[in-house]
Amino acid sequence: MNIDVKDVRQVFSLRNGSEVVALEGFSHRFKSGQFTCILGPSGCGKSTLAQIVGGIEPATQGSVKIESEDRSSAPVPLGSDSVMVWQNQNLFPWRTILENVTFGLQMAGVSRAEREQKATRLINSVGLRGFEKHFPSQLSGGMRQRAALARALIMDRPILLMDEPFGALDAQTKIVMQEELLKIFEETRKTVIFVTHSIDEAILLGDQVIVMTARPGKIKEVITVDLPRPRSFDLVNTPDFGRLFDKAFHLIRDEVTKAMAEMNLVGAPS
Secondary structure, three states: OEEEEEEEEEEEEOOOOOEEEEEEEEEEEEOOOOEEEEEOOOOOOHHHHHHHHOOOOOOOEEEEEEEOOOOOOOOOOOOOOEEEEOOOOOOOOOOOHHHHHOHHHHHOOOOHHHHHHHHHHHHHHOOOOOOOOOOHHHOOHHHHHHHHHHHHHOOOOOEEEEEOOOOOOOHHHHHHHHHHHHHHHHHHOOEEEEEEOOHHHHHHHOOEEEEEOOOOEOEEEEEEOOOOOOOOHHHHHOHHHHHHHHHHHHHHHHHHHHHHHHHHHHHOOO
């Protein structure tokens, strides 16, 4: 499914009566079956954009339309075709991994036999076989994130929104999860919007990288990642990867500096 974002502006009102403009004039067409990474400094509206696309919060101005060739042009509510994966896995601590993964289907009225059959297949595919009856507290952070990914994928929606899902993981686990996601993307070819602070991660995963400015967030440049698929972490050591990293780094460096300067200014005594 294509996601057509036009002139989105997002303004947040603060308790003191002032306003913060998170996004300003964001326009982009996310193509069906493409993996798009959004890279930018803290506070530039990356997560806000993902939540707007997912129907979690409305945009102050602008529009987001989901387009599908095999469906009538009648609009559907944002979020109907997407599912979100967060950094904090949001697993229910009182439910087993199997029960967590099947939760969405249970709420949709799918029979127990059918939802457990689908869940078992996904749990196996993300490397959690044998842990179906464990509770989240009994698993490592990486294993919990695998369970959260399986819970999202079981809904089988064409759009996958990911808000820094691997940000809290250690370096080794993050690599494993990145390669797991690459494998899943090859199998499903969902339309993916992936929010990240990591240049390496954006280039390794994405077909394109949208580099954002400091707040208010705008598109500074869209980098096409012309690296062949399927991919693995071995790409990180190639000259082509280095070329793309260098380009993204120089684009984002000034924006991070601006964002830090603004934070220091806000935090400085008057």
